[in-house]
Amino acid sequence: MTVETEVVVIGGGATGVGVARDLAMRGVDVTLLERDAGLNAGTSGRSHGVLHSGARYAESDPEGAADCLRENRTLREIAPAAIDDAGGLFVRLAADDPAYFDRKLDACQTLGMEPRRLDAGEIRERVPAIADRVEEGFAVPDGVVSPARLVAATAASAREHGADIHTDAPVVDIGSGPDSSKRLAVSVADGASIAADAVVNAAGPWAGEVAAMAGAELGMRPTRGVMVAVDYAGLEPVLNRCREPADGDIVVPHGMQAVLGTTSVAVDDPDAFDREDWEVERTVSECAAMLPALADAAVDRTYWGLRPLYEPDELDREGRGISRDFAIVDHDAAPGLVSVVGGKLTTYRRMAEAVTDRVCGALGVDEPCRTAEEPLPGADDPGRLDQLAREFSAIGPADSDVIRK
Structure with a gap:
C-alpha cells in the first residue's frame, strides 16, 4: 500500500521537525519519518545546549554569527520556557593570545552584539571560583537551551498544523514513484511506502547514507565530540575560553550540574565509533583551567555527540576547519531530493526556513x-514542554538531569 503526501522529511531532530513545522504552516501536506523510537535522538539531543550569541564564530564566520544572534533573539520570543537566560562570558587566561581576544571582541562589537568588556575583578564578581590566571573577558548574550523542550514543542506545532509524525520508521530505500512518475517513493522498514513530490533529507550525520538510498552522493565528514556532565551547582553564565577553537573550551551551567565540552574527532561510521577516555580527561582538564574546582567534581554522565559537517570532495580540512554553517544540496541524480546539512541548534529555525523556501x-x-x-505550544510553560518532551520520547542525555522520563 502506498500513502500519498506532498513532502517527506527524513530525520526527527531539530532541523527535521523545524522543516515539518514550516511546511505545514504554509499549507503543505508533510510526513516526517524518524528511525528511532523517539524524536531528538541524534545530534540535537546530544549537544551541550548552548544558545549561541554568535560570539563563538564572530571573527571566523561573521555571517553565521549574525544568524546566531538573530535566532538567539527569535527563540527567546517563541520558546522562552525552553531557554535559560544564563548569559555568557568569554575569558582570557594568562597563556592566551591577547591579540585574538581583541579580534573577537571587535568582531562582536561590529555585529551589534554589545559585548561588555570586563577586567579580572569584574569577572571574579560574576564567577567567584574563576581561575587566578584570568586576565580579562567580555559578556555576551549566550543562553542555555533545552533541546528536548525545543524539539518537542516544534513537533507539536507541526502536528497542530497538519503534519504527520512517525517514529520507529527507518527509511530503507528512496526510489522512483509509481509508474515511473516524477514523484519519489520512500520505503520504510515496516513495508510502508510513501509517494511524495519532494523529500527533505534532514538526517544529520546520517544524511550521506540517506542520499545514497536515492542513488545520490553527499560529502559528509561527521566529527564526534564528548560532553562531560559533572555535579557543580552555582555557575551562572556560560564560560567560553577566548582562544583559537580547541578541546575543552566551554562550560555550560545546567541546574545543579555543569556540562563540559568538547572534542572534535572525525568518524567514519556514525553508528559505530570509538569513545576514548583521553577525550574525557582532556575536556575536564582544559575546562578546569578556567574553573579549577571542576577537576575534582563528580562525573554524573558522559555522552558523545556527532556534528553533521558537510565536506564536498574538493575540501580537505581537519574537522574543526570545516564550516559549521549549513548547506542545502539539490541532487541531479535524484530530482526532488533536497539535503540540508551542517548548522547549529541555535539556527535550526533559520535552516528550516531556507529549506522550506x-x-x-x-x-x-x-x-x-x-x-x-x-x-x-507551551512557549511559556515549562511543565507543558516537559509533558511534550515525554510524549515524543524526546529526552536525550543533554536534558536527562532536568527532565524526568
Whole structure:
C-alpha cells in the first residue's frame, strides 16, 4: 500500500521537525519519518545546549554569527520556557593570545552584539571560583537551551498544523514513484511506502547514507565530540575560553550540574565509533583551567555527540576547519531530493526556513514563513514542554538531569 503526501522529511531532530513545522504552516501536506523510537535522538539531543550569541564564530564566520544572534533573539520570543537566560562570558587566561581576544571582541562589537568588556575583578564578581590566571573577558548574550523542550514543542506545532509524525520508521530505500512518475517513493522498514513530490533529507550525520538510498552522493565528514556532565551547582553564565577553537573550551551551567565540552574527532561510521577516555580527561582538564574546582567534581554522565559537517570532495580540512554553517544540496541524480546539512541548534529555525523556501519554490507554493512570529505550544510553560518532551520520547542525555522520563 502506498500513502500519498506532498513532502517527506527524513530525520526527527531539530532541523527535521523545524522543516515539518514550516511546511505545514504554509499549507503543505508533510510526513516526517524518524528511525528511532523517539524524536531528538541524534545530534540535537546530544549537544551541550548552548544558545549561541554568535560570539563563538564572530571573527571566523561573521555571517553565521549574525544568524546566531538573530535566532538567539527569535527563540527567546517563541520558546522562552525552553531557554535559560544564563548569559555568557568569554575569558582570557594568562597563556592566551591577547591579540585574538581583541579580534573577537571587535568582531562582536561590529555585529551589534554589545559585548561588555570586563577586567579580572569584574569577572571574579560574576564567577567567584574563576581561575587566578584570568586576565580579562567580555559578556555576551549566550543562553542555555533545552533541546528536548525545543524539539518537542516544534513537533507539536507541526502536528497542530497538519503534519504527520512517525517514529520507529527507518527509511530503507528512496526510489522512483509509481509508474515511473516524477514523484519519489520512500520505503520504510515496516513495508510502508510513501509517494511524495519532494523529500527533505534532514538526517544529520546520517544524511550521506540517506542520499545514497536515492542513488545520490553527499560529502559528509561527521566529527564526534564528548560532553562531560559533572555535579557543580552555582555557575551562572556560560564560560567560553577566548582562544583559537580547541578541546575543552566551554562550560555550560545546567541546574545543579555543569556540562563540559568538547572534542572534535572525525568518524567514519556514525553508528559505530570509538569513545576514548583521553577525550574525557582532556575536556575536564582544559575546562578546569578556567574553573579549577571542576577537576575534582563528580562525573554524573558522559555522552558523545556527532556534528553533521558537510565536506564536498574538493575540501580537505581537519574537522574543526570545516564550516559549521549549513548547506542545502539539490541532487541531479535524484530530482526532488533536497539535503540540508551542517548548522547549529541555535539556527535550526533559520535552516528550516531556507529549506522550506527551496521546497515551496519547486512545488509552486507561494506562502511566507511565519515560524519566527508564532510562539511554539507551551512557549511559556515549562511543565507543558516537559509533558511534550515525554510524549515524543524526546529526552536525550543533554536534558536527562532536568527532565524526568
